[in-house]
Amino acid sequence: MKLLENKTAIITGASRGIGMGISKIFAAHGANVAFTYASSEAPALALEKELTALGVKAKAYKSDASQYDQAEALIAAVVSDFGAIDILINNAGVTKDNLLMRMSEEDFDAVIEINLKSVFNMTKAAQRTFLKQRSGSIVNMSSVVGVKGNAGQSNYAASKAGMIGFTKSIALELGSRNIRCNAIAPGFIETEMTDKLDEKTVQSWRDGIPLKRGGTPEDVANACVFLASDLSAYITGQVLHVDGGMLT
Numbered sequence: 001m002k003l004l005e006n007k008t009a010i011i012t013g014a015s016r017g018i019g020m021g022i023s024k025i026f027a028a029h030g031a032n033v034a035f036t037y038a039s040s041e042a043p044a045l046a047l048e049k050e051l052t053a054l055g056v057k058a059k060a061y062k063s064d065a066s067q068y069d070q071a072e073a074l075i076a077a078v079v080s081d082f083g084a085i086d087i088l089i090n091n092a093g094v095t096k097d098n099l100l101m102r103m104s105e106e107d108f109d110a111v112i113e114i115n116l117k118s119v120f121n122m123t124k125a126a127q128r129t130f131l132k133q134r135s136g137s138i139v140n141m142s143s144v145v146g147v148k149g150n151a152g153q154s155n156y157a158a159s160k161a162g163m164i165g166f167t168k169s170i171a172l173e174l175g176s177r178n179i180r181c182n183a184i185a186p187g188f189i190e191t192e193m194t195d196k197l198d199e200k201t202v203q204s205w206r207d208g209i210p211l212k213r214g215g216t217p218e219d220v221a222n223a224c225v226f227l228a229s230d231l232s233a234y235i236t237g238q239v240l241h242v243d244g245g246m247l248t
Protein backbone atom coordinates (compact mmCIF):
# COMPACT_ATOMS: atom_id res chain seq x y z
CA MET A 1 0.00 0.00 0.00
CA LYS A 2 1.34 3.43 -0.96
CA LEU A 3 0.86 5.79 1.98
CA LEU A 4 2.11 9.09 0.56
CA GLU A 5 0.49 9.28 -2.86
CA ASN A 6 -0.27 12.85 -4.07
CA LYS A 7 1.81 14.34 -1.26
CA THR A 8 4.89 16.52 -1.66
CA ALA A 9 7.67 16.24 0.89
CA ILE A 10 10.68 18.43 1.49
CA ILE A 11 13.57 16.67 3.20
CA THR A 12 16.72 18.48 4.33
CA GLY A 13 20.13 16.78 4.17
CA ALA A 14 19.29 13.89 1.86
CA SER A 15 22.56 13.43 -0.04
CA ARG A 16 23.61 10.72 2.44
CA GLY A 17 22.55 8.57 5.35
CA ILE A 18 19.13 8.83 6.96
CA GLY A 19 17.90 11.65 4.69
CA MET A 20 18.72 9.60 1.60
CA GLY A 21 16.91 6.61 3.14
CA ILE A 22 13.83 8.74 3.85
CA SER A 23 13.81 10.10 0.29
CA LYS A 24 13.89 6.62 -1.26
CA ILE A 25 11.16 5.19 0.96
CA PHE A 26 8.99 8.30 0.52
CA ALA A 27 9.29 8.01 -3.27
CA ALA A 28 8.46 4.30 -3.05
CA HIS A 29 5.30 5.34 -1.16
CA GLY A 30 4.37 7.66 -4.01
CA ALA A 31 5.50 11.01 -2.58
CA ASN A 32 7.00 13.74 -4.73
CA VAL A 33 10.33 14.59 -3.10
CA ALA A 34 12.18 17.90 -2.92
CA PHE A 35 15.40 17.43 -1.00
CA THR A 36 18.48 19.42 -0.04
CA TYR A 37 22.20 18.96 0.39
CA ALA A 38 25.01 21.20 1.62
CA SER A 39 27.92 20.22 -0.65
CA SER A 40 27.57 16.61 -1.92
CA GLU A 41 26.34 17.51 -5.40
CA ALA A 42 27.12 14.25 -7.25
CA PRO A 43 25.25 11.91 -4.87
CA ALA A 44 22.37 14.40 -4.72
CA LEU A 45 21.99 14.46 -8.51
CA ALA A 46 22.26 10.65 -8.62
CA LEU A 47 19.48 10.42 -6.01
CA GLU A 48 17.31 12.84 -8.03
CA LYS A 49 17.62 10.49 -11.03
CA GLU A 50 16.93 7.38 -8.95
CA LEU A 51 13.78 8.86 -7.42
CA THR A 52 12.50 10.19 -10.73
CA ALA A 53 12.88 6.68 -12.17
CA LEU A 54 10.34 5.52 -9.57
CA GLY A 55 7.71 7.65 -11.34
CA VAL A 56 7.50 10.56 -8.88
CA LYS A 57 8.66 14.17 -9.24
CA ALA A 58 12.00 14.68 -7.48
CA LYS A 59 14.48 17.54 -7.33
CA ALA A 60 17.74 18.25 -5.49
CA TYR A 61 18.39 21.76 -4.12
CA LYS A 62 21.71 23.03 -2.78
CA SER A 63 20.68 24.95 0.33
CA ASP A 64 22.30 25.60 3.69
CA ALA A 65 19.53 24.99 6.23
CA SER A 66 21.30 27.08 8.87
CA GLN A 67 20.81 30.23 6.77
CA TYR A 68 17.42 31.90 7.16
CA ASP A 69 17.46 33.57 3.72
CA GLN A 70 18.38 30.32 1.98
CA ALA A 71 15.54 28.46 3.74
CA GLU A 72 13.04 31.11 2.60
CA ALA A 73 14.32 31.00 -0.99
CA LEU A 74 14.21 27.20 -0.93
CA ILE A 75 10.58 27.02 0.20
CA ALA A 76 9.59 29.57 -2.46
CA ALA A 77 11.39 27.52 -5.12
CA VAL A 78 9.79 24.25 -4.00
CA VAL A 79 6.29 25.77 -3.95
CA SER A 80 6.87 27.12 -7.43
CA ASP A 81 8.34 23.82 -8.75
CA PHE A 82 5.96 21.39 -7.01
CA GLY A 83 2.83 23.49 -6.38
CA ALA A 84 2.44 22.42 -2.72
CA ILE A 85 4.27 21.16 0.36
CA ASP A 86 2.51 18.62 2.57
CA ILE A 87 5.42 17.27 4.60
CA LEU A 88 8.57 18.86 6.01
CA ILE A 89 11.33 16.60 7.32
CA ASN A 90 14.00 18.57 9.17
CA ASN A 91 16.78 16.01 8.97
CA ALA A 92 20.01 17.94 8.20
CA GLY A 93 22.48 17.69 11.04
CA VAL A 94 26.14 17.52 12.00
CA THR A 95 28.31 16.56 14.96
CA LYS A 96 31.40 18.40 16.22
CA ASP A 97 32.14 16.33 19.31
CA ASN A 98 34.46 17.29 22.13
CA LEU A 99 34.55 17.45 25.89
CA LEU A 100 33.39 20.85 27.11
CA MET A 101 36.96 21.57 28.24
CA ARG A 102 38.13 21.37 24.61
CA MET A 103 35.01 22.56 22.79
CA SER A 104 35.49 25.82 20.90
CA GLU A 105 32.83 28.51 20.79
CA GLU A 106 32.78 28.09 16.98
CA ASP A 107 31.97 24.38 17.26
CA PHE A 108 29.20 25.05 19.77
CA ASP A 109 27.64 27.77 17.60
CA ALA A 110 27.97 25.79 14.35
CA VAL A 111 26.14 22.74 15.74
CA ILE A 112 23.34 24.85 17.20
CA GLU A 113 22.92 26.76 13.93
CA ILE A 114 22.98 23.74 11.63
CA ASN A 115 20.90 21.40 13.81
CA LEU A 116 18.52 23.70 15.69
CA LYS A 117 18.31 27.11 14.03
CA SER A 118 17.75 25.26 10.73
CA VAL A 119 14.53 23.82 12.17
CA PHE A 120 13.31 27.33 13.02
CA ASN A 121 14.32 28.58 9.55
CA MET A 122 12.61 25.80 7.63
CA THR A 123 9.48 25.58 9.77
CA LYS A 124 8.94 29.34 9.71
CA ALA A 125 9.43 29.45 5.95
CA ALA A 126 7.07 26.50 5.32
CA GLN A 127 4.43 27.67 7.81
CA ARG A 128 2.74 30.05 5.37
CA THR A 129 2.12 27.27 2.87
CA PHE A 130 0.82 24.88 5.54
CA LEU A 131 -1.52 27.55 6.94
CA LYS A 132 -2.91 28.28 3.49
CA GLN A 133 -3.50 24.57 2.88
CA ARG A 134 -4.84 24.03 6.41
CA SER A 135 -2.75 20.89 6.65
CA GLY A 136 0.84 19.82 7.10
CA SER A 137 3.06 17.33 8.87
CA ILE A 138 6.46 18.36 10.23
CA VAL A 139 8.96 15.75 11.45
CA ASN A 140 12.09 16.87 13.26
CA MET A 141 15.07 14.51 13.47
CA SER A 142 16.18 14.73 17.08
CA SER A 143 18.23 12.00 18.80
CA VAL A 144 18.39 9.72 21.79
CA VAL A 145 21.22 12.04 22.83
CA GLY A 146 18.78 14.95 23.03
CA VAL A 147 16.69 12.97 25.53
CA LYS A 148 19.46 11.39 27.59
CA GLY A 149 22.56 13.59 27.07
CA ASN A 150 26.01 12.24 26.15
CA ALA A 151 29.49 13.05 27.44
CA GLY A 152 31.50 14.69 24.67
CA GLN A 153 28.41 15.87 22.79
CA SER A 154 27.09 18.78 24.85
CA ASN A 155 26.63 20.97 21.76
CA TYR A 156 24.88 18.20 19.81
CA ALA A 157 22.73 17.12 22.79
CA ALA A 158 21.68 20.73 23.42
CA SER A 159 20.69 21.15 19.76
CA LYS A 160 18.69 17.89 19.76
CA ALA A 161 16.97 18.64 23.11
CA GLY A 162 16.14 22.10 21.74
CA MET A 163 14.45 20.47 18.77
CA ILE A 164 12.14 18.58 21.11
CA GLY A 165 11.04 21.78 22.90
CA PHE A 166 10.53 23.44 19.53
CA THR A 167 8.51 20.46 18.26
CA LYS A 168 6.13 20.45 21.24
CA SER A 169 5.65 24.23 21.03
CA ILE A 170 4.83 24.18 17.32
CA ALA A 171 2.39 21.28 17.91
CA LEU A 172 0.58 23.50 20.43
CA GLU A 173 0.69 26.61 18.21
CA LEU A 174 -0.45 25.03 14.96
CA GLY A 175 -2.65 22.12 16.04
CA SER A 176 -5.86 24.11 15.55
CA ARG A 177 -4.88 24.58 11.87
CA ASN A 178 -4.45 20.83 11.32
CA ILE A 179 -0.66 21.19 11.18
CA ARG A 180 1.10 18.44 13.12
CA CYS A 181 4.66 18.48 14.43
CA ASN A 182 6.47 15.45 15.85
CA ALA A 183 10.07 14.43 16.50
CA ILE A 184 11.95 11.20 15.99
CA ALA A 185 14.73 10.21 18.38
CA PRO A 186 16.92 7.70 16.55
CA GLY A 187 19.37 5.73 18.63
CA PHE A 188 22.45 4.34 16.95
CA ILE A 189 21.86 4.35 13.19
CA GLU A 190 24.75 3.14 11.07
CA THR A 191 25.60 5.89 8.54
CA GLU A 192 28.64 7.98 7.56
CA MET A 193 28.05 10.03 10.71
CA THR A 194 28.78 6.93 12.81
CA ASP A 195 31.46 5.49 10.44
CA LYS A 196 33.86 7.93 12.10
CA LEU A 197 33.72 5.80 15.29
CA ASP A 198 36.07 2.87 15.91
CA GLU A 199 34.70 -0.66 15.31
CA LYS A 200 35.23 -1.80 18.92
CA THR A 201 33.10 1.03 20.30
CA VAL A 202 30.47 0.38 17.64
CA GLN A 203 30.30 -3.36 18.48
CA SER A 204 29.92 -2.62 22.19
CA TRP A 205 27.00 -0.30 21.36
CA ARG A 206 25.35 -3.00 19.23
CA ASP A 207 25.73 -5.47 22.10
CA GLY A 208 24.05 -3.06 24.53
CA ILE A 209 20.93 -2.55 22.37
CA PRO A 210 17.98 -4.84 23.26
CA LEU A 211 17.41 -5.65 19.55
CA LYS A 212 21.19 -6.39 19.26
CA ARG A 213 21.95 -4.34 16.16
CA GLY A 214 22.46 -0.80 14.98
CA GLY A 215 19.51 0.74 13.15
CA THR A 216 19.39 1.40 9.41
CA PRO A 217 18.28 4.55 7.58
CA GLU A 218 15.24 2.50 6.48
CA ASP A 219 14.25 1.88 10.12
CA VAL A 220 14.08 5.64 10.64
CA ALA A 221 12.48 6.27 7.25
CA ASN A 222 9.59 3.91 8.02
CA ALA A 223 8.83 5.86 11.22
CA CYS A 224 8.88 9.05 9.10
CA VAL A 225 6.38 7.52 6.66
CA PHE A 226 4.02 6.87 9.57
CA LEU A 227 4.36 10.39 11.04
CA ALA A 228 4.13 12.04 7.61
CA SER A 229 1.11 10.06 6.45
CA ASP A 230 -2.55 10.27 7.40
CA LEU A 231 -2.09 7.11 9.50
CA SER A 232 -0.85 9.43 12.27
CA ALA A 233 -3.58 12.05 11.75
CA TYR A 234 -4.32 12.25 15.50
CA ILE A 235 -0.68 12.30 16.67
CA THR A 236 1.18 15.55 17.35
CA GLY A 237 3.79 16.86 19.79
CA GLN A 238 5.32 13.41 20.28
CA VAL A 239 8.85 12.07 20.30
CA LEU A 240 9.01 8.65 18.64
CA HIS A 241 12.07 6.65 19.70
CA VAL A 242 13.59 4.54 16.92
CA ASP A 243 16.41 2.99 18.89
CA GLY A 244 16.02 -0.79 19.13
CA GLY A 245 14.96 -0.36 22.75
CA MET A 246 18.15 1.52 23.75
CA LEU A 247 16.39 3.86 26.20
CA THR A 248 14.07 1.23 27.63
Ligand code: NAP
Pocket (backbone or CB within 6 Å): 012, 013, 014, 015, 016, 017, 018, 019, 036, 037, 038, 039, 040, 041, 063, 064, 065, 066, 091, 092, 093, 094, 114, 141, 142, 143, 144, 185, 186, 187, 188, 189, 190, 191, 192, 193, 194
Ligand atom coordinates in the same frame (compact mmCIF):
# COMPACT_ATOMS: atom_id res chain seq x y z
P1 NAP B 1 25.07 12.16 7.64
O1 NAP B 1 25.21 10.82 7.01
O2 NAP B 1 26.29 12.84 8.15
O3 NAP B 1 24.29 13.13 6.60
C1 NAP B 1 24.04 14.47 6.95
C2 NAP B 1 23.24 15.13 5.85
O4 NAP B 1 22.97 16.48 6.25
C3 NAP B 1 23.98 15.20 4.53
O5 NAP B 1 23.07 15.04 3.47
C4 NAP B 1 24.54 16.64 4.53
O6 NAP B 1 24.75 17.17 3.23
C5 NAP B 1 23.41 17.36 5.22
N1 NAP B 1 23.81 18.65 5.79
C6 NAP B 1 24.82 18.91 6.66
N2 NAP B 1 24.84 20.22 6.95
C7 NAP B 1 23.83 20.80 6.26
C8 NAP B 1 23.36 22.12 6.12
N3 NAP B 1 23.92 23.15 6.78
N4 NAP B 1 22.30 22.37 5.31
C9 NAP B 1 21.71 21.35 4.62
N5 NAP B 1 22.12 20.07 4.71
C10 NAP B 1 23.17 19.81 5.51
O7 NAP B 1 24.06 12.10 8.89
P2 NAP B 1 22.94 11.00 9.29
O8 NAP B 1 23.57 10.01 10.19
O9 NAP B 1 22.20 10.57 8.11
O10 NAP B 1 22.00 11.90 10.23
C11 NAP B 1 20.83 12.56 9.75
C12 NAP B 1 20.12 13.20 10.94
O11 NAP B 1 19.80 12.19 11.91
C13 NAP B 1 20.96 14.24 11.68
O12 NAP B 1 20.14 15.30 12.12
C14 NAP B 1 21.50 13.47 12.88
O13 NAP B 1 21.80 14.32 13.94
C15 NAP B 1 20.32 12.56 13.17
N6 NAP B 1 20.68 11.37 13.94
C16 NAP B 1 21.57 10.46 13.44
C17 NAP B 1 21.88 9.34 14.21
C18 NAP B 1 22.84 8.30 13.74
O14 NAP B 1 23.14 7.38 14.52
N7 NAP B 1 23.32 8.33 12.52
C19 NAP B 1 21.29 9.17 15.46
C20 NAP B 1 20.39 10.11 15.92
C21 NAP B 1 20.09 11.21 15.14
P3 NAP B 1 26.19 17.04 2.48
O15 NAP B 1 26.31 15.57 2.09
O16 NAP B 1 26.09 17.92 1.30
O17 NAP B 1 27.22 17.44 3.48
